[in-house]
Amino acid sequence: MKITQVPLGPLKSNCYILCCEETNQALVIDPGAEETPLIEAVAGYDVPKVIATHGHWDHVSGVPYLQKQFGSILITHYAERECLKKWSAEKNLDIKLGDFVGEGDLITVGSVNLKVLFMPGHSPGHLVLMEETERWLFTGDLLLKGGTGGANVSGGNPDDFVKSIGRLRDLEGDWTIYPGHFDTTTMAQERENNIYIKFKVKEAKAVDLGAE
Numbered sequence: 001m002k003i004t005q006v007p008l009g010p011l012k013s014n015c016y017i018l019c020c021e022e023t024n025q026a027l028v029i030d031p032g033a034e035e036t037p038l039i040e041a042v043a044g045y046d047v048p049k050v051i052a053t054h055g056h057w058d059h060v061s062g063v064p065y066l067q068k069q070f071g072s073i074l075i076t077h078y079a080e081r082e083c084l085k086k087w088s089a090e091k092n093l094d095i096k097l098g099d100f101v102g103e104g105d106l107i108t109v110g111s112v113n114l115k116v117l118f119m120p121g122h123s124p125g126h127l128v129l130m131e132e133t134e135r136w137l138f139t140g141d142l143l144l145k146g147g148t149g150g151a152n153v154s155g156g157n158p159d160d161f162v163k164s165i166g167r168l169r170d171l172e173g174d175w176t177i178y179p180g181h182f183d184t185t186t187m188a189q190e191r192e193n194n195i196y197i198k199f200k201v202k203e204a205k206a207v208d209l210g211a212e
């Protein structure tokens with residue numbers, strides 16, 4: 001399995017492309033814009049599925065490209081559908097809703113297997129995706145290096161946010177964190193350096209990303 005990370009769009013949202021070289025298929029997580037790095041990363045692959053950790057526009061604006069080009073099925077949580085509809089209308093995005101998943105579901109494309117963790121708070125249906133063999137976590141805007149995406153954004157809920165952050169922190173062992181913005185990190189580093197993880201703060205505040 002090959003992983004490619006490409007920051008896309010005005011907020012440089014991280015898009016991840018997981019490729020299975022045996023079946024020549026790719027699974028895309030959070031395509032934030034239709035831009036050359038995404039188009040190049042998926043060229044030559046089939047892309048049957050695209051996952052949105054959540055429905056904020058900066059994580060889904062590249063979905064229409066994948067749906068037009070590959071007929072990709074959008075996978076997200078049911079609670080994100082209103083958010084997806086809102087941003088589709090406001091940003092004039094032709095996003096087709098697809099399959100809904102929840103806690104414990106497995107998403108498979110070729111040899112790529114991701115387990116779904118339902119972790120609301122930044123948005124009502126926010127997902128974290130776990131690759132258990134490599135010990136990778138795709139944390140969307142729930143956990144970023146040294147911070148979080150916060151709960152004071154469209155659809156956020158501070159109580160859910162604190163619960164989800166605590167649950168993430170209490171996962172056993174170390175994990176490589178592939179966040180929705182900024183650099184890759186590890187859970188061990190975040191347990192040391194990230195006050196939201198270290199002290200499990202009661203007040204959920206956002207890192208200022210300039211937008212949602």
Ligand SMILES: [Fe+2]
Pocket residue numbers: 054056122141149212
């Ligand atoms: Fe977000």
